[in-house]
Amino acid sequence: MSEARKGPDDSDESQYDSGIESLRSLRSLPEPTPTPASGPSDSRGPQPWTHPPGTAKELREKEDTDGERADSTYGSSSLTEPLNFWGSLETENPSPGSPLPPAGKLSPQQLEALTYISEDGDTLVHLAVIHEAPAVLLFCLALLPQEVLDIQNNLYQTALHLAVHLDQPGTVRALVLKGASRVLQDRHGDTALHVACQRQHLACARCLLEGRPEPGRGPPHCLDLQLQNWQGLACLHIATLQRNRPLIELLLENGADIDVQEGTSGKTALHLAVETQERGLVQFLLQAGARVDARMLNGCTPLHLAVGRGLNSISSTLCEAGADSLLRNVEDETPQDLAEDPFAFLPFDDLKISGKPLLCAD
Numbered sequence: 001m002s003e004a005r006k007g008p009d010d011s012d013e014s015q016y017d018s019g020i021e022s023l024r025s026l027r028s029l030p031e032p033t034p035t036p037a038s039g040p041s042d043s044r045g046p047q048p049w050t051h052p053p054g055t056a057k058e059l060r061e062k063e064d065t066d067g068e069r070a071d072s073t074y075g076s077s078s079l080t081e082p083l084n085f086w087g088s089l090e091t092e093n094p095s096p097g098s099p100l101p102p103a104g105k106l107s108p109q110q111l112e113a114l115t116y117i118s119e120d121g122d123t124l125v126h127l128a129v130i131h132e133a134p135a136v137l138l139f140c141l142a143l144l145p146q147e148v149l150d151i152q153n154n155l156y157q158t159a160l161h162l163a164v165h166l167d168q169p170g171t172v173r174a175l176v177l178k179g180a181s182r183v184l185q186d187r188h189g190d191t192a193l194h195v196a197c198q199r200q201h202l203a204c205a206r207c208l209l210e211g212r213p214e215p216g217r218g219p220p221h222c223l224d225l226q227l228q229n230w231q232g233l234a235c236l237h238i239a240t241l242q243r244n245r246p247l248i249e250l251l252l253e254n255g256a257d258i259d260v261q262e263g264t265s266g267k268t269a270l271h272l273a274v275e276t277q278e279r280g281l282v283q284f285l286l287q288a289g290a291r292v293d294a295r296m297l298n299g300c301t302p303l304h305l306a307v308g309r310g311l312n313s314i315s316s317t318l319c320e321a322g323a324d325s326l327l328r329n330v331e332d333e334t335p336q337d338l339a340e341d342p343f344a345f346l347p348f349d350d351l352k353i354s355g356k357p358l359l360c361a362d
Helices: 056-061 086-090 108-114 124-130 134-143 159-165 169-177 192-198 202-210 235-241 245-253 269-276 279-287 302-308 312-320
Strands: none
Touching: 124 134, 124 159, 134 169, 159 169, 159 192, 159 202, 169 202, 192 202, 192 235, 202 245, 235 245, 235 269, 245 279, 269 279, 269 302, 279 312, 302 312
8 A cells, every 4th residue: 555545644535546547457358378288387276367478567666646556456467267247348337226137156266356355455346436337346246245345445444435435325225235234444433324424425324224235145234323433423423513414313213322422522412513503403403302411421511511612592592401500510510600691590580670680699
């Protein structure tokens, strides 16, 4: 994997660009190199991959101006047996939602070709997603064992992660149908659903939540919607930070716990909504059943956060929903202690005597 792929500030494209220049080299595989009839035998047996003279080294050294690998060993490899279905790829362009072709019987050499892993850890399924080659993807789904679909590349991404990154709901649906795991986590601890929430790809999220594998393709891989990534965020937390109400609603409809705490400070979605300073989002979560006095690990409620940030309208919304202004955090502070106006939380703030507000003393 090149240095550009390793950096912490990877661009979005680096999350799924394998460096493969194109799939054309897969569709026009060179003829196998003839094997002499006589000569010293190789104790390892026949090799399924051979390289035409002078090409392997050239392609290994081929780099673009940024130093990224511009091609892979696919382009310099040939099969001892042809993949007899490649010819149809030039004339057909089915979508991932199309009926899958009937599975054929693969020889060991053909199976090895279809499960070959590039230097970036990408399989042919990864590359078919990256290069938006639905015909290749459909043949892979029809011919390959389920386990191959769950191979993770050097960034610990499955083909399903990449399909969500690239907003390909049809591909997501096809992979889920064939039993691709929806619970595997990438290098950031993100499942495919985490990625869908981060990138706000609602259609992909719907396919992940509502799709079911066809019979015989393994367990249903039921999603744990409380699963956290390495930042401690569940999918609902990410959707809340993105202020995406349709996505929040979809997660809640499919069983997400509205009061689940994130793993670093114990904030719930309501705490995070307060931090977005969007009153409508706070109201939306309260109407959806969020607990108004949910506690963080330090004992702070959403009202503590709202008052401490001077968010008066949100504080009023929380109080109207029944927030307790006398709850104390671990520092023994109540929301009233944090308020600039000490009378902001009095239950009767409109009492007047001779036209002047009533002031209460301890």
